[in-house]
Amino acid sequence: MAFSLEQHDPASYQRKARIISVAMAGQLIIFGLLFSMLLTTTFGSSVWLNALGVLLGLLATSAMFAALRERPWMTEVRYVWQLKHHLSRISSYLQPLRRAVEEDNHLALDILTFYHQGMAQLAELNGRTTDDDAERLAEKMQVKVKREALGLPKEVTTFDPHDLSAFKQK
Incomplete structure (x- = not known):
């Protein structure tokens, strides 16, 4: 499928990219902490459970991002x-x-x-x-x-x- 160059406003792109980056980083931190807390509360404290919680947070953030990437505000x-x-x-x-x-x-x-x-x-x-x-x-x-x-x-x-x-x- 052919790709065509489009014109986009650099200031608008930079603003949206910053907002999206901060939102996704915040979401990753929150989900990682939430899953780690749930796992360690349920199964006891362990480095592996904390790491699994962070991995689950990354997967949840990726899934959320994949679901939102076709939204009109993500065009740029x-x-x-x-x-x-x-x-x-x-x-x-x-x-x-x-x-x-x-x-x-x-x-x-x-x-x-x-x-x-x-x-x-x-x-x-x-x-x-x-x-x-x-x-x-x-x-x-x-x-x-x-x-x-x-x-x-x-x-x-x-x-x-x-x-x-x-x-x-x-």
Whole structure:
């Protein structure tokens, strides 16, 4: 299934991500303590029962989070998770993609363009800059020049993960 870049407000994303992170950490602490207390009260005090209580708290927090992730107020956070997932998949294919770019492969150029656009958007959403990685900036410029020379569009807004199968590592 193809993934498309979307525009989201960085301030809104950062605020929601902080709130959700704090809520989930608080929930984990409360559930972990609650389950540990219930287990040690019922079966006696033990390090293993405390550890089991924390594990049960983690499972309960994960289940609650899985149930809530499709809610409308989770849109920005869910989008960033998906973006990170796709960028991670692309990064595992960077070497074959770079070789294919040297051969003017249009698909590789599209995927690397999407990768660089996604990395820039991710940095913007997280309130960081991408100016600190000279190698990535040089590669981004090389891809841009090749795209211009081949008459390809400047931006690529969609990515189909199945396209990576053409660049399986040997």
